[in-house]
Amino acid sequence: MFSNEIIASFNELETSLYNHISQNMDKVAYMRIRELADETHVSTATVLRFCRKLNCEGFSEFKTRLKIHMKEKKKTMVRSxxxxxxxxxxxxxxxxxxxxxxxxxxxxxxxxxxxxxxxxxxxxxxxxxxxxxxxxxxxxxxxxxxxxxxxxxxxxxxxxxxxxxxxxxxxxxxxxxxxxxxxxxxxxxxxxxxxxxxxxxxxxxxxxxxxxxxxxxxxxxxxxxxxxxxxxxxxxxxxxx
Missing domain, CATH: 3.40.50.10490 (Glucose-6-phosphate isomerase like protein; domain 1)
Incomplete structure (x- = not known):
């Protein structure tokens, strides 16, 4: 979901937002955009710009993709x-x-x-x-x-x-x-x-x-x-x- 190219394109505020999201995925997936903005001390406009860099039209689509990403990670199983x-x-x-x-x-x-x-x-x-x-x-x-x-x-x-x-x-x-x-x-x-x-x-x-x-x-x-x-x-x- 977060490719090296996308991460490299983040500015300072977006990088801070990325770090917070990557460490709190379970929580962020169910937050409102204003809650995330307040918790990370950025504007809602910054959150939306962050979502667009991930090719999401808005915060709702970003949360949907985040939930799918977490589900796929949990499916990983190591075979015997x-x-x-x-x-x-x-x-x-x-x-x-x-x-x-x-x-x-x-x-x-x-x-x-x-x-x-x-x-x-x-x-x-x-x-x-x-x-x-x-x-x-x-x-x-x-x-x-x-x-x-x-x-x-x-x-x-x-x-x-x-x-x-x-x-x-x-x-x-x-x-x-x-x-x-x-x-x-x-x-x-x-x-x-x-x-x-x-x-x-x-x-x-x-x-x-x-x-x-x-x-x-x-x-x-x-x-x-x-x-x-x-x-x-x-x-x-x-x-x-």
Whole structure:
């Protein structure tokens, strides 16, 4: 309801009004415009201007939208981890994940350099993947800065493994474009095989689970990613021996 662009457009009085409303939504949703104006020490004209910035014709429409917003927030439920894992096994393991894992392992085995990238929770798992691969004999690097200088020797015959739930993270896409132009092969692990990152990859391994959000945080399970990373590392180890 309150986007970053709208909040940035507020003046000092509107920002004060926003802060009061965001901390007292349950109360404000049932107040009259004069009551809110008096309580926040602003004019009714300021309240109406605030409502118009939220694309509401008046205070009544604003209260209606505020009530809907609160109802949607209360509907947010965190699924059990068992439910997410069962979904992964039902959807993914019945597909061609094993064939894609073997294909990706073959490319990584023949590469001289392996680079992991990702951001947020995907970044944490990218770092884990680099460590896990290295532990099984395939030395790998995790790079989180898209402008990190990569020596030409590392770019030669390299593979980049990108992790992203949505497959649309601008940070990761920028990073991939740089590495792809340098000649690196791209392997991606995403939740959507039709995403931008999947499309620009040489191999994409999708895992298909329902994306979950709690308030503003993406809490989609990352267990499938761990499974795929470890399966890939073990397949590479097997090919090397």
């Amino acid at each position: 981890s068992q439910q997410s894992i069962v979904e992964f096994f039902d959807r993914t393991l019945k597909g061609d994940i094993e064939a894609k894992t073997r294909e990706a392992a073959s490319i990584v085995t023949n590469a001289d350099n392996v680079i992991f990238i990702g951001i947020g929770s995907s970044g944490i798992l990218a770092e884990y993947g680099a460590r896990y691969f290295s532990s099984l004999g395939k030395f790998s690097l995790y790079i989180k800065d898209p402008h990190f200088p990569i020596h030409s020797k590392l770019r030669n015959n390299s593979v980049t493994i990108a992790l992203s739930v949505s497959g649309e993270n601008n940070f990761t896409i920028t990073h991939l474009n740089i590495l792809k132009q340098e000649g690196s092969k791209i392997i991606s692990i995403t939740n959507n095989k039709l995403s931008t990152i999947a499309k620009i990859s040489d191999i994409n391994i999708p895992y298909y689970v329902t994306e979950e959000y709690f308030e503003e945080a993406n809490i989609t399970t990352q267990v499938p990613v761990v499974y795929i990373l470890e399966s890939l590392a073990r397949e590479i180890h097997k090919l090397n021996h």
